[in-house]
Amino acid sequence: MGNDASLTGAPIIFKQLMSYLVNEQNWEVKILLMKGGQQLEEFKQLGDVYIKEFNVNESNFFQKMLIRLLPVYRIRNRYLKLQLEKFNPDVVLCHTIVTGPLLDLIEGIKAPVLTMVYELEYVIRLFNDLGMNDSRKVIQRSDYFLAASDAVKDNLILNHNIFADNVETVYNSNSQYQALKEEPDGTWRRRNGIPKDAFVVGACGWPSWRKGTDLFLSVAKEVNDLVPNKKFFFVWQGGSRKQADFIQFEIEAKKLGVEDITLIIPEVSDTHEFYNNINVLLSTSREEPFGTVLLEAGMYRKPIVAFENAGGAEEILNKRRGLLVPYGDAREMSKAIFKLEGDKELNKELSSNFFLFLMGLKNNDSRKKVADILQGLSSQNSLVNEIH
Numbered sequence: 001m002g003n004d005a006s007l008t009g010a011p012i013i014f015k016q017l018m019s020y021l022v023n024e025q026n027w028e029v030k031i032l033l034m035k036g037g038q039q040l041e042e043f044k045q046l047g048d049v050y051i052k053e054f055n056v057n058e059s060n061f062f063q064k065m066l067i068r069l070l071p072v073y074r075i076r077n078r079y080l081k082l083q084l085e086k087f088n089p090d091v092v093l094c095h096t097i098v099t100g101p102l103l104d105l106i107e108g109i110k111a112p113v114l115t116m117v118y119e120l121e122y123v124i125r126l127f128n129d130l131g132m133n134d135s136r137k138v139i140q141r142s143d144y145f146l147a148a149s150d151a152v153k154d155n156l157i158l159n160h161n162i163f164a165d166n167v168e169t170v171y172n173s174n175s176q177y178q179a180l181k182e183e184p185d186g187t188w189r190r191r192n193g194i195p196k197d198a199f200v201v202g203a204c205g206w207p208s209w210r211k212g213t214d215l216f217l218s219v220a221k222e223v224n225d226l227v228p229n230k231k232f233f234f235v236w237q238g239g240s241r242k243q244a245d246f247i248q249f250e251i252e253a254k255k256l257g258v259e260d261i262t263l264i265i266p267e268v269s270d271t272h273e274f275y276n277n278i279n280v281l282l283s284t285s286r287e288e289p290f291g292t293v294l295l296e297a298g299m300y301r302k303p304i305v306a307f308e309n310a311g312g313a314e315e316i317l318n319k320r321r322g323l324l325v326p327y328g329d330a331r332e333m334s335k336a337i338f339k340l341e342g343d344k345e346l347n348k349e350l351s352s353n354f355f356l357f358l359m360g361l362k363n364n365d366s367r368k369k370v371a372d373i374l375q376g377l378s379s380q381n382s383l384v385n386e387i388h
């Protein structure tokens with residue numbers, strides 16, 4: 001069970017895991033999602049996909065009124081419950097802790113539940129307070145937990161009363177992601193109006209307060225105030241042009257006077273050009289459970305700068321795998337950029353250290369670890385059933 005099929009970190013990992021279970025472990029899977037997304041067709045190639053929420057055309061008044069007046073949701077939910085109960089799985093995987101609304105659809109299934117948690121406290125509280133999830137329901141229904149980082153694990157133990165023996169950290173190996181070896185030919189930069197000789201500072205992710213788009217722009221202003229010769233260029237890739245945060249980014253850049261050295265580009269399924277053309281990746285996340293984007297940048301041997309005390313990014317970038325600066329400090333982050341631009345040896349050292357770390361993760365494929373735990377829970381359940 002997953003939240004959606006979007007091109008964001010957790011759904012990408014979920015699809016990789018499902019692909020591994022189906023294609024390499026010969027598992028039969030049924031995939032239950034709250035919403036669809038750009039990866040939906042790829043999910044459908046792995047097994048039957050059920051989506052809880054209707055895809056309503058907001059401009060279609062008749063469709064909206066029909067759904068409001070008729071008990072369509074109850075009929076649909078009953079159908080989904082029957083289909084899932086008929087499948088009668090040996091084990092259930094909750095991929096993220098915000099899958100609470102889906103649990104009602106498997107209330108008749110007695111199989112053990114493994115929950116993989118990628119969220120830190122802000123997202124957990126946000127979904128709970130907005131009525132989009134009930135993390136307590138997920139926790140009560142789960143038999144075991146896998147945390148995306150030690151920061152996520154500590155948060156579950158300290159703030160959600162999960163016993164330490166019931167949760168372990170498993171880093172995502174990102175083993176299916178491979179970097180292109182070709183050198184950038186300048187096409188991407190020309191297409192986006194970026195000077196060919198600029199030192200490009202990149203960030204990637206769904207633009208939001210949690211990802212720190214405002215902090216990214218503050219760093220751009222700090223750099224521009226200190227080196228106002230447009231030697232540096234800042235590019236954020238992610239989101240949609242119709243998204244409020246996307247529009248806010250462009251307006252804020254203009255108000256800060258950095259619109260000439262900043263750019264925000266909508267998300268794409270293929271980010272190879274982005275990573276091939278940036279010189280350094282900036283993680284301005286206020287809260288980063290682990291960071292698929294960091295893994296992707298590391299595969300391209302791009303140095304990374306991130307905030308301390310912002311979650312999993314700190315624990316994977318320490319030991320000289322990246323540069324860490326005080327939380328929220330745009331001035332120190334700008335200094336780190338200057339340092340990387342002027343010190344090629346430091347740049348190479350950090351990039352190489354992080355790449356070696358990623359190769360270690362790849363060799364210890366996390367997908368196999370998850371598959372083994374799922375199999376273990378299934379076997380324990382079978383043994384209990386035999387006894388009774």
